[in-house]
Amino acid sequence: MKVAVIGGGGREHALAVTLAKSPSVEKLYALPGSDAMAAVAQCVPVGVEDLSGIAAFCEKEGVDLVVVGPEVPLTEGLADVCQAKGIAVFGPNKAAAQMEGSKVFAKNLMKKYNVPTAAYASFTDGAAAKDYITAQGAPIVVKADGLAAGKGVVVAQTVDEALAAVDAIMEDRIFGESGGRIVIEECMVGEEASLLAFVDGKTIVPMISAQDHKRIFDGDKGPNTGGMGAYAPAPVMTPELTRTVYDTILVPVVKGLAAEGITYQGCLYAGLMITADGPKVVEFNCRFGDPETQAVLPLLDGDLAQIMLACAKGTLTADMVHWKQASACCVIMASKGYPESSHKGDVISGLDSVAPDVQVFHSGTKVVDGQYVTNGGRVLGVTALGATLQEAIDQAYANVRRISFDGQQVRQDIGAKGLRHLGK
Template sequence: MRILVIGNGGREHAIVWKLKQSPKVADIYCAPGNGGIAGLATCVPIAVEDVDGLVAFAKEQRVDLTVVGPEVPLLLGVVDRFEQEGLKAFGPRRQAALIEGSKRFAKELMRKHNIPTAAFASFTNAEEAKAYVREQGAPIVIKADGLAAGKGVVVAQTVAEAERAIAEAMEEKVFGEAGNEVVIEEFLSGQEVSLMAFLDGKTVKPMVVAQDHKPAFERDKGPNTGGMGTYSPVPQIPAEVVEQAIDTILWPMHEAFRQEGIEYKGVLYAGLMITAEGPKVIEFNARFGDPETQVVLPRLETDLVEVMEAVISGTLDELSLSWSEQAAVCVVLAAGGYPGSYEKGWPISGLESVPDGVVVFHAGTKRRDCGIVTAGGRVLGVTALGADIKDARDKAYQQVKTISFKDMHYRTDIAAKAL
C-alpha cells in the first residue's frame, strides 16, 4: 500500500511510525512532514490547507489511503473532497468535524442529547459576555468558539481575568476569527483524562486512556499550551469510571451523530473531567490528540492500517483491538518562550543514540544540512515504554537529559499524579 499522512507535528510522526510497522505498507508520504518524519517517509512540500494540492498528489502517486492528522484540513472538507475524487481517506467529513470546529455546536449537541458537560452560554457580543461573567462569578472558563491550536481556553480564577480573556478573544482578536464568538462554561474540578475512540458510523471502539498536561509549567501553572506531556494508562482513574464514560459519553455521542444524520468515521477524542458527579465532557476533538497519540499508539498492538480500513469500510465490529500492558510516558521539549513567541532555527543535539523502548517523536523540527533544527513551539516528544508508569517515566527523563537546544524547557512533573 501507498499511504499519505497529512500533517507535520508529533502526532503525525507517531502515526507514520505506527503505520510503518504494518506489513501492508510499501511507501509512506507525509505532507509537509518534519525533520523526524523525513527519516521514515518521503516528505512532500504541500501545506495541510492545500486541499487541491493534496488531492492532485494522491492521484498522481496512486495513493491507496490518506490519513488526516490535524483538524484544519478536516474542517476544510479534505475528506469530503477525497471521497468525491474516489480516493480513500481516514478522518471525519467536514460536517462531523464541526464537533471540534465550533464549541457552541458541540455544546448545543451535548445539551440536546443529554451528554454530561459543564453548563454554558455563548456570546457574539463582548459586553454581554462580560456582563454574564460578572453575574456568574469566578472561577469560570472562557473559550474561543473556533480553532485556536489548543490555546483558546482560559480558566479564569477572577472576574477581572475572565473579562480580560473575553477582551483578548473578541476585541483584540488574538485568536483571529476563532474568537468572534466565545463560549463561557462553569468551572469543573477534578482530574482530566483523554479518552479517544475509533468510530465507523455503527460501532465505537475505545482506545486506552491518557492524561495530558496542558499548562506550561510545573504544578499546572502558567498559560495553556497544546500539551506539555502525557502518560497512559491513568492508574488513579478506576476502570469503572472509564467504562461509565464510554457508556454515558462515547456511545450516546455516536447515537447523537446518527440521529442528526451525521455519519462519523474516524477518531473521536473526548477530553473529560472526572468530577464528583462522574465524567463530564470538557471538549471533543475530531482527530487523534497531540501529544496523547504519542503514548496511545505505542501501546496499540493491532495493525493500525487494518483499524483504519475497518473504520472506512464500516466493519469495525469485526475487529478486536489489542493493547500492551506496558505504560508509556511522553515528555514534551518546548522552545523558550512557548506558548508565547519563540525563536526557531536552533540546532538540536543528542538525537543520535536512542535506546530500545524509547522513541523521540519530532514536532517542530526541520532537517537542514547542519542537522536537525528547531522549527516550532513544541519541538520534540520523548516517549518511553516501561513495566509501569515509574519505569517509563524514569526512562523518558533519562533520555531528555541527553537532548539539548538553546532555551529548551520542559515540565519535570509529567505523570507525577499517577505516582
C-alpha cells in the same frame, strides 16, 4: 496498501512511525511531512490546507487511505474532497468535524442528547457576555468558539480576569476569527483525562486512556500550551469509568450525530473532567491528540492501517484493537519563549545518544547543514515504555537528559498524578 499521512508535527510523526510498522502498508507518504518523517515516509511538499492538491496527489498515486493529522484540514472539508474522488479517509467529514471546529455546535449537541458537560452559554455580543460573567461570578471558563491550536481557553479565577478574556478574544481577536463567538462555562472541578476512540460511524472502540499536561510549568502552573507531555494509560480512568464514558458520552454523541444526519468516522477525542458527579466533557477533538498520540500509539498491538481503513469503510470490530500490557510516558521538550513565542535555529545535540527502545518524535525541527535545529514551539516528544508507569517515566526522563538545545523547557512532573493514583 498505499497510505498518506497529512501533517508534519509530532503527532503525525507518531502516526507515520506506527503506520510504517503495519504489515499491510507497502508505501507511505507524508504531506508535507518533515525531515524526521522522511526516515519512514516519502515526504511530498503539499501543504495541509491545500485540499485540492492533497486529493489530486493521492488520486494520481493511487493512495488507498488518507490519514489526517491536524484539525484544520478536517474542519475545512479535506475528507469530503478526497471521498469525492473515491479515496478512503481516516478522519471525519466537514460536518462531523464541527465537534472540534465549533464549541457551540458541540455543546448544543451534547445538551440535546444529554451528554454530561459543564453548564454553558454562548455569545456573539461582548457586553452580553460580560453581563453573564458578572452574574455568574468566578471561577469561570471563557472559550473561543473556533479553532485556536489548543490554546483558546481561559480559566479565569476572578471576574475581572474573565472580563479581560472576553475583550482579548472578541475585541483584540487574539485567536483571530475563532473569537467571533465565545462559550462561557462553569468551572468544573476534578482531574482531567483523555479518552480517544476509533469510530466507523456506528462502532466505537475506545483506545487506552491518557492524561495530557497543558500548562508550561510543573504543578500545572503558568499559561496553557498545546501540551507539555502525556502518559498512558491514566490510572484515574478505571475500567468502570471507561465504561461509563463509553455509555454516557461516546455512544450518545456518535448516535446523536447520526440522528442529525452526520456520520462520524475517524478518531473521536473526548477531553474529560472526572468530577465528583462522574466524568463530564471538557471538549471534543476530531482527531488524535498531541501529545497523547505519542504516548498512546506506541502501546498499540495491532495493524493501525487496517484499523483505520475499517473506520473509513464502516467495518470496524473491537477484536481488531489490542494493547500492550505496559505504560508509556511522553515528555515534550519546548523551545525558549514558548508558549508566547518560539525560538528557531538552536542546534539540538544528543539525539544519537538516545536508547534504541526510546522513540523521539519531532514536533518542531528541521535539518540545517546536517544537524537538527529547533523550528517551532514544541520541539521534541521523548517517549519511553515501561512495565510500570514509574519505569516509563524514569526511562523517558533519563533520555530527555541526553538531549539538549539552548533555552529548552521541560516539565519534570509528567506522570506524577498517575503515580499518586497508584499510591507511589
